[in-house]
Amino acid sequence: MNTDSFYANLPRNRAFASLSAPESFAPLPPDWHLGCTDIVNSTGLAAAGRYKTVNMIGAAVIAAIRNALQGEAFPYIFGGDGASFAVPPRHREAAEQVLAGLRSWTEAEYGITLRAAMLPLRWIRAEGLEVRIARYAVSEHADFAMFSGGGLAWAEAQMKAGAFEVPPAPGTGPPDLSGLSCRWSNTPARNGIILSVVAQPAPDADPQAFARLTSQLVDLAGELDSNGHPVPATGPKLRFPPAGLTLEAKSSRGRTPLILRQLYLLAHSAFTGLIFAARRPVGAFDPVHYLSVLKANSDFRKFDDGLKMTLDCTPAIRDRIRHHLQQAADAGLVHFGLHEQDAAMVTCIVPSPVADDHVHFVDGAQGGYTQAAANLAAAFGVSRKTG
Template sequence: MSQHGVPDLPVLTRFEQVADGSLYARLPDDWQIGIADVVDSTGAIANGHYKSVNFAGAATISAVSNSSGGRLPLFAFGGDGAQFVVRPEQAQAASSALAQVSHWVKGQLELDLRVGMTSIAAIRAAGFDVRAAYWRASDHVQYSLFTGGGLEWAEKQLKGGHFAIRPTGDEGDPDLSGLSCQWGPVMSTRGKIISLIVKPASGSKPAAFEKATRKIIKALGKAKAVNPVPDAGPDVRWPGASIDLQSKTITGSGFDALKKAWTIVRTLFYWSLFKAAAPLRGLAPTRYRADISANSDFRKFNDGLMMTVDCSPGSIDGLKTILERAERDGVIRFGLHVQDEALITCVVPSVFERNHMHFIDGSGGGYASAAKQLRANGRS
């Protein structure tokens, strides 16, 4: 076991390995899976609330992490929700945090966030599995990878009304320390931002799915599809559109106007530092911005391939050809959404450390719209 009570999991350093199930480690039966999912996220996105939808998913990770002493090693951000794994002794705190964040999302973001938990043993009893590994995104951050179909099954069960946690309103506020949305949208520099989800087709053999996934990743690499966040990091712009949303992370009693005023003062301080690229007590703004790019989760594997990348319109046509052929062969099911911008939602325990995490999604529908494609086409 590692220092945080997590089994010593494999760490992958070549992304084309992510579909190789033999590289993942089995998680214990008595560990708990937590799921959060925004109800009708595509409708909320269509009404212009795409940032709030992403914020709700990231808030789940922040709240559960803070309930576990500030560290949540095993989690996945899904755009309109999140999944995580905790040890048995963390389950009660995680369950309370889920109830708190669901109530907060309803009151502050005016969205419905369904949440629930179940055991890995229950998932295995249903014929699925939960195995995990890490993807080393940078020297400072690694993200969880999951395979076995268990998390996807658990999310479907939650949507069907099973093992839901329903907040009563008496849970108190979640601890959202470190949750941030103060970087603006990132425009495509190559043409378009695509959000892609690729899952195994029913009955697909693991070796065939792994081969197809490698081919997709290789094709995107040849097309020079890249992280939407430039190597130097996002542009430094005044995040006026995010001030109100950011102020909502200040929980507890107090006037909303005071919370917003404090958010403006704090934002102005850091915006000035980054605009001037002025180092302060170990905070190097230029290095921090570069770390945003390096630490981002623009590619991951959560019971299937998930990528949000910047690519040329021509390469999208070639990618669709590969995806549609693999689908016709009964190997994969997929959803693909195209947009002009990407969003960054962040969990930053400390601006003075380099392990800050940045969740990437498309701003025009992103993963939620790609997942809707899976359902609409009978692929899910």
């Protein structure tokens, strides 16, 4: 049976809260392959003030695979300091080539080591685990994959132990990262705290009990303005010169000298900044509409073998979230990590600024999911999913 159309045929769910239910997910076809990446010492890089670079590299994995697949929809998830995805067998070789090239490029451009692994789903199922997928439609034109079943977490742990490695490929050309952008400035918390939440089911936890817990957490976030979405309706700020200009220049320069690409992006950013400041359409581009779509198409909450959220949070809701999680942890249901910071960051993939299918990855600006996962590991002694 041809399973290539599995993801394209999955229903798009518009209600995030309903994704707490295990039955919202469908098992990945048995002949598919899972890929995962993460950055070595991402916690140290975050502490050194390089977390924007960490996020950029994590999003670069998704951009490169998207471009290699020529825009064909596939399940992926952004993890802060890496990304994971699944592809049908006909795309396995292409995905491996992209990962191998990314590993060499990341080391050469940023001096950062990227891990990468690929493995067939059957090896995960041989461990008694599963990879189940759902599609969460954040808008009419964009959706994100959600993962459950424990298989992705196991694959990431195996990758960190050195298994299923995709080795780097020195001498390959630069990856095609068309559309990848990180020019936006960090977005300050409006409610006092940007709270990064990572909650994973404990081993042998009852799936229905964990589903009830995640539903409670989503409901708590729902008491916040815009469900705790860190990006305001007016969008993040675009200051000049952009904070991520050099990062974007390195990702998009190809074989062009870095300084020339920086100068081009500097001029382009100045022109773009004027358009956003005027808030008036220029040709087919409407900056006000673009910002509204940016907010709608952002992944500030997700199911990733557990629940992850980046919330613009009040102290009172933070305390209630921590209380629920601690009660569940004491009952042996969950492992969790929290991290507080004063701003969020956004990294973008924009194939075309005049189309509405651009997507945006949200994380805390000072460690985010990476530090929340480190706090989880420190508290419970479990294998970290991030970092």
